[in-house]
Amino acid sequence: MLPRFWRKIKYRYNLIGSKCKNCETLYYPPRNICPKCRRRGEMEELELWDEGRVISYTIVHETSDDFKLNVPYIIALIKLENGVIITSQVVCNPSEIKIGMKVKPVFRKYGEDGEDGVIYYGTKFVPAD
Amino acid sequence: MRVAIVGVGQTKFGELWDKGFRDIVIEAGIEALEDANLSGDEIEALYIGNMSGGRYLGQEHISALIADYSGLTELHIPSVRVETGDASGGSALREAYLAVLSGMYDVVIAAGAEKVTDVGPELAMDIMASTADREWEGFVGATLPALYALIAKMHMERYSTREEDLAMVAVKNHKNAINNPKAQFRREISIDTVMNSPYIAEPLKVFDCAPISDGASVVILASEEMARKLTDTPVYIDSIVQASDYVALQSREDITTMKSVVYSARKAYKLSRISPNDVDVAEVHDSFTIAEIMAYEDLGFCKKGEGAKLIREGETEIGGRIPVNPSGGLKACGHAVGATGIRQAVEITLQLRGDAGKRQVDAEIGLALNIGGTGGTAVVTIFRR
Ligand SMILES: [Zn+2]
Numbered sequence: 001m002l003p004r005f006w007r008k009i010k011y012r013y014n015l016i017g018s019k020c021k022n023c024e025t026l027y028y029p030p031r032n033i034c035p036k037c038r039r040r041g042e043m044e045e046l047e048l049w050d051e052g053r054v055i056s057y058t059i060v061h062e063t064s065d066d067f068k069l070n071v072p073y074i075i076a077l078i079k080l081e082n083g084v085i086i087t088s089q090v091v092c093n094p095s096e097i098k099i100g101m102k103v104k105p106v107f108r109k110y111g112e113d114g115e116d117g118v119i120y121y122g123t124k125f126v127p128a129d
Numbered sequence: 130m131r132v133a134i135v136g137v138g139q140t141k142f143g144e145l146w147d148k149g150f151r152d153i154v155i156e157a158g159i160e161a162l163e164d165a166n167l168s169g170d171e172i173e174a175l176y177i178g179n180m181s182g183g184r185y186l187g188q189e190h191i192s193a194l195i196a197d198y199s200g201l202t203e204l205h206i207p208s209v210r211v212e213t214g215d216a217s218g219g220s221a222l223r224e225a226y227l228a229v230l231s232g233m234y235d236v237v238i239a240a241g242a243e244k245v246t247d248v249g250p251e252l253a254m255d256i257m258a259s260t261a262d263r264e265w266e267g268f269v270g271a272t273l274p275a276l277y278a279l280i281a282k283m284h285m286e287r288y289s290t291r292e293e294d295l296a297m298v299a300v301k302n303h304k305n306a307i308n309n310p311k312a313q314f315r316r317e318i319s320i321d322t323v324m325n326s327p328y329i330a331e332p333l334k335v336f337d338c339a340p341i342s343d344g345a346s347v348v349i350l351a352s353e354e355m356a357r358k359l360t361d362t363p364v365y366i367d368s369i370v371q372a373s374d375y376v377a378l379q380s381r382e383d384i385t386t387m388k389s390v391v392y393s394a395r396k397a398y399k400l401s402r403i404s405p406n407d408v409d410v411a412e413v414h415d416s417f418t419i420a421e422i423m424a425y426e427d428l429g430f431c432k433k434g435e436g437a438k439l440i441r442e443g444e445t446e447i448g449g450r451i452p453v454n455p456s457g458g459l460k461a462c463g464h465a466v467g468a469t470g471i472r473q474a475v476e477i478t479l480q481l482r483g484d485a486g487k488r489q490v491d492a493e494i495g496l497a498l499n500i501g502g503t504g505g506t507a508v509v510t511i512f513r514r
Contacts, residue, residue: 029264029377029379035375055283056280056283057279057282058275058278058282058330058332059330059331060274060278060329061327061328061329061331062272062274062329063251063272063275064252064254064255065251065255066255068251073270075269075270075271075275075279075330076279077378077379085379085380087265087266087269087271087279089269099286110268110269111270122269124269
């Protein structure tokens with residue numbers, strides 16, 4: 001059961017997050033309110049498309065119906081050079097994935113809605129070197 | 130004013146094919162009423178932990194339904210469903226506790242119930258993934274085991290925790306469950322059983338993951354004054370603290386600690402004027418083996434990063450310095466989602482009353498930790514006899 005994907009399209013496709021003008025913290029996914037400054041903060045949208053490094057990963061072997069056809073696939077936490085951390089799929093041979101590996105974002109298909117055939121796209125990462 | 134547990138009841142956890150949702154709730158409820166020696170007329174309110182009746186059963190409004198089928202219909206008492214992911218039971222206990230503490234009621238029920246096996250394994254995986262952030266974690270295929278795997282991998286990298294250490298948690302909990310007649314898996318397993326089981330999300334294998342089970346559990350709470358009239362062996366809820374955190378892992382500074390657990394434990398110890406060393410027995414949320422290792426650290430049973438050492442040295446076994454999950458935990462007792470937090474309260478009550486049979490621990494102060502998702506919610510309860 002994927003979320004109604006179109007609402008967040010631009011944030012997913014271009015890694016648009018938010019920056020708090022008060023404390024300068026970057027957030028991905030975007031937030032309406034800065035959890036550090038709350039009402040004192042002011043958010044603006046910012047593209048966070050950047051290279052980064054894998055800080056943790058897992059190779060998924062059993063999953064829900066939506067991703068059943070993709071196993072095994074890699075889920076990683078990636079720390080971008082701008083400091084933001086993102087949960088994403090990494091596209092590479094599962095034997096290659098390592099902590100510290102340099103990766104870069106790419107635009108890729110994520111899934112498909114069986115009933116109405118809608119295809120979901122988003123950002124994945126691939127090895128940078 | 131203190132709030133006491135005066136009765137406990139629980140169904141067996143597991144794949145209860147021949148029983149429906151209403152059947153298991155009633156079974157646990159009647160056991161609790163018998164235990165408290167109440168007729169049922171005394172009950173003034175119901176708080177029910179249930180995570181996902183809507184998706185597991187297509188049934189919402191479970192609160193009134195339970196009141197109805199428990200034979201309490203004509204008392205017309207208020208009944209509320211409480212949902213905080215798989216911490217729903219712990220949160221229901223807290224709501225019930227607050228209701229008695231407020232002076233509004235003398236006798237209330239805190240229950241937890243989930244009927245999960247009517248859906249298949251893939252849908253069950255999807256429903257559990259909904260305790261994490263659907264939009265930013267679920268969307269990319271991060272299931273709940275995948276998210277705990279990310280936590281485990283980082284813990285292993287930073288603190289040299291090994292897959293064998295995780296396996297030891299499952300082995301211990303299976304061993305404890307042998308003596309729990311309500312547990313789902315009552316058989317011993319070896320480190321090899323765990324290590325040779327297939328990966329769900331590396332490094333977590335089948336035997337690192339708690340099963341998602343059917344089950345119901347009930348505790349009856351009473352004001353101190355009422356408790357004294359009802360029983361010679363009240364168990365008091367000394368403090369109960371709930372805390373929240375960023376739901377998505379990516380928003381947290383450090384995923385090898387759960388701030389919701391650290392915060393709620395610290396506050397509960399303070400309210401109860403105890404230190405972690407004073408805890409004699411604990412039931413913690415081992416939905417995945419890594420979660421039990423992290424619980425040792427976040428609850429202060431050892432220093433950060435030394436969780437693996439605690440399990441290796443046998444300190445959390447029955448007979449060890451701080452026995453953890455004498456019931457078998459979620460891993461071997463089964464994880465009936467919204468019922469788990471109440472089941473933990475049932476176990477600690479039995480332990481403090483000296484009614485835990487062959488798995489009895491010598492204990493005066495007990496602790497329960499119930500977690501929602503990957504730590505978006507934590508509920509820590511301190512019990513005293
Ligand atoms: Zn700010």
